Amino acid sequence: MNISRNDIPLKIESVCKKYSDKKVLENISLIAEKGKVNAIIGPNGAGKTTLIKIIVGLLQATSGEVYIFGKNNIRENDAVKKDLFYISDDVSCYEYLSGEEFVYFTGNLRGLNRKEIGAKLKSLIQIFPEMEKNIKDPISEYSKGSRQKLVFICSLLSDPKLLIIDEPIVGLDPVSITVFGKELKKFAQKGGAVFLSTHILSFAKDYVDKVCILGEGKILVEAEVKKDTNLEFMYKKVLDIK
Numbered sequence: 266m267n268i269s270r271n272d273i274p275l276k277i278e279s280v281c282k283k284y285s286d287k288k289v290l291e292n293i294s295l296i297a298e299k300g301k302v303n304a305i306i307g308p309n310g311a312g313k314t315t316l317i318k319i320i321v322g323l324l325q326a327t328s329g330e331v332y333i334f335g336k337n338n339i340r341e342n343d344a345v346k347k348d349l350f351y352i353s354d355d356v357s358c359y360e361y362l363s364g365e366e367f368v369y370f371t372g373n374l375r376g377l378n379r380k381e382i383g384a385k386l387k388s389l390i391q392i393f394p395e396m397e398k399n400i401k402d403p404i405s406e407y408s409k410g411s412r413q414k415l416v417f418i419c420s421l422l423s424d425p426k427l428l429i430i431d432e433p434i435v436g437l438d439p440v441s442i443t444v445f446g447k448e449l450k451k452f453a454q455k456g457g458a459v460f461l462s463t464h465i466l467s468f469a470k471d472y473v474d475k476v477c478i479l480g481e482g483k484i485l486v487e488a489e490v491k492k493d494t495n496l497e498f499m500y501k502k503v504l505d506i507k
């Protein structure tokens with residue numbers, strides 16, 4: 266089957282990043298596929314957040330290009346923004362807004378009207394029904410996990426085609442991790458694509474379809490995650506961890 270360039274959610278071509286003389290990413294080329302939950306894993310400082318920030322245009326690569334559905338992430342930034350939603354590792358929200366106000370604010374930025382946002386919120390809050398009781402509270406009073414749930418709800422408001430999430434499950438409780446993982450799978454099965462970073466190998470084993478291990482700024486291995494994949498073994502082997 267011939268896949269057109271415009272059908273590839275994320276294509277990273279030979280991306281390098283240096284801070285002064287320090288090489289942080291070296292010649293990274295990879296593809297995140299449609300219908301899949303794609304993940305990068307790797308030790309602290311491997312370059313995961315740097316790569317994600319380059320993908321979403323918050324950082325400039327020293328060299329190399331990134332394409333989102335065939336469009337260059339910098340030169341065609343306006344078009345690219347419509348297709349993706351990025352959740353950073355610090356889930357920053359406007360503290361003085363209530364959760365509900367933040368949802369309306371985000372929906373509005375994504376071009377939805379109040380009626381559309383209201384309908385979406387009613388349905389999306391069912392992912393995390395426990396959010397119903399604090400959705401009108403100020404975000405300043407939210408726990409880390411509640412913030413993550415709120416931002417995830419926001420991410421799905423405008424039906425993006427590509428979700429980019431830096432360490433999504435750090436603050437979530439075990440039940441919420443399962444709910445979240447299943448939602449990502451559902452999102453991918455409906456034709457979306459996810460590109461995330463995580464340290465939690467058990468999460469990757471259960472919910473990720475394709476994994477890329479990054480070590481010291483280089484891709485060490487790319488692999489499909491199957492039922493019998495021993496991710497922990499693979500991780501330790503490629504990183505030479507005893």
Ligand SMILES: Nc1ncnc2c1ncn2[C@@H]1O[C@H](COP(=O)(O)OP(=O)(O)OP(=O)(O)O)[C@@H](O)[C@H]1O
Binds near residue numbers: 284309310313315
């Ligand atoms: N602004 C900066 N200036 C200089 N070096 C930086 C800067 N930001 C990040 N780095 C370095 O780049 C490397 C990659 O950092 P990055 O945050 O991308 O790693 P990571 O894989 O996301 O790590 P973690 O698992 O801890 O989140 C690290 O060595 C880090 O110290």
Ligand SMILES: [Mg+2]
Binds near residue numbers: 313314315354431
């Ligand atoms: Mg990081």
